[in-house]
Amino acid sequence: MSDIKPSDPLQEAGDYLRRFAxxxxxxDAHNLDRLxxxxxxxxxxxxxxxxIRGLPAMSHYFAQLYAQVSELHFDxxxxxxxxxxEGYLRWTMRYRHPRLNGGRPIEVPGCSHLRWHSKVYYHHDYFDAGALLYEQLPLLGQVIGWLKRRLV
Structure with a gap:
């Protein structure tokens, strides 16, 4: 009898997702060539x-993103x-932008849906755009906060 076990597709997908994460x-801003x-x-x-379509556009997007924030990290x-x-990654993004939230850290939970062959060809992020951006703006954030309190 052989010691070779049939591969488990879900375990392989989980291993891929761990490596990707x-x-x-x-x-970071200094190693975007790794995209x-x-x-x-x-x-x-x-x-x-x-x-965003294509790796060059993705590289450009990340370069602009890192140029605008003073801190960016995913847990x-x-x-x-x-x-x-195919699989999903759940995460919390922490970032700092000098013009948002008084320059204090902002945390936004989210989820990424990924599809890949040897590399990811489809990446869809789900998160609350209001929590990421709109609620962090001085006047608009107050209006959104007021609306949320009224709806509860």
Whole structure:
């Protein structure tokens, strides 16, 4: 009898998601050339505020993002494989922007839906765009806070 066990697609997907999360969390303004290790050239990235097609556009987006914030970090706290080549990562993004929230840290929870072959070709982020941006603006944030209190 052979010691070789059939591979478990969900375990493989979970391992891939862990490696991706670790590498993504290590990104910063000085190593954006590593995006090509994570994403395919024909990448489609979407979130509540953007739709980005292709690795060059993704690299440009990240370069602009890091140029605007004084701090950006992702803590991954959930790995949910769906099938071979597909899964979800749950995370909390922490960032600081000099013109938002008085320059104090902002935390936004979210989730990423990923599809990949050898690299990620589909990345869809889900998060509350209001908590990320609109609620952090001085006047608009007060109006949104008032509306939220009225709705509860």
């Amino acid at each position: 670790y590498a993504f969390a290590a990104l 090509g290790e994570l994403y395919s050239a024909d990448l489609l990235f979407t979130d509540p505020l953007h739709e 991954f706290h959930g790995i949910d494989p769906v099938s071979k080549g």
